[in-house]
Amino acid sequence: MNLNGNGKCKICRSPFRDQIDKMIVEGQPYSQIIAAFPQLNLNKANISNHKKHLNPAVLQEAREKYHAHLEELAEDVVDEIEALDAVITKAFRIFQTFDGETKPRVVEVWTNTLLRAIKLKKEIFSGDEPVKRFLDDLFLNSNLDEEVESYE
Numbered sequence: 001m002n003l004n005g006n007g008k009c010k011i012c013r014s015p016f017r018d019q020i021d022k023m024i025v026e027g028q029p030y031s032q033i034i035a036a037f038p039q040l041n042l043n044k045a046n047i048s049n050h051k052k053h054l055n056p057a058v059l060q061e062a063r064e065k066y067h068a069h070l071e072e073l074a075e076d077v078v079d080e081i082e083a084l085d086a087v088i089t090k091a092f093r094i095f096q097t098f099d100g101e102t103k104p105r106v107v108e109v110w111t112n113t114l115l116r117a118i119k120l121k122k123e124i125f126s127g128d129e130p131v132k133r134f135l136d137d138l139f140l141n142s143n144l145d146e147e148v149e150s151y152e
């Protein structure tokens with residue numbers, strides 16, 4: 001154990017090294033780590049210094065978790081953008097099909113939908129996440145689709 005440890009480091013010599021390594025890579029504040037191991041009587045310098053001795057296996061695990069998380073996020077965003085693109089395409093098709101004077105309600109609803117879809121697409125790229133709520137709303141309101149289909 002403690003292959004790359006440092007004999008002078010309180011944390012490396014302690015039996016809590018792996019636990020502390022995990023807390024460090026999870027980004028927990030120093031104050032919380034200090035409070036979790038009162039028996040070690042740590043200070044911030046001890047932890048800061050120990051960062052050079054982190055167990056490579058713990059670091060590797062954290063790196064893999066982080067990449068898996070990024071990939072999940074990327075997949076979600078791709079799904080959301082495809083759904084929004086479908087909405088935007090449909091809205092444009094409706095504008096080409098319907099005349100605002102004869103079907104003002106349909107055009108108004110889809111104008112609002114289009115503007116919201118475009119706004120949400122921008123928000124996805126800036127990292128916000130109200131998109132799922134919007135899509136849920138849309139599916140709950142699928143009677144609007146029926147209203148539109150009946151005119152097609």
Ligand SMILES: [Zn+2]
Nearest residue numbers: 009012050053
């Ligand atoms: Zn150490």
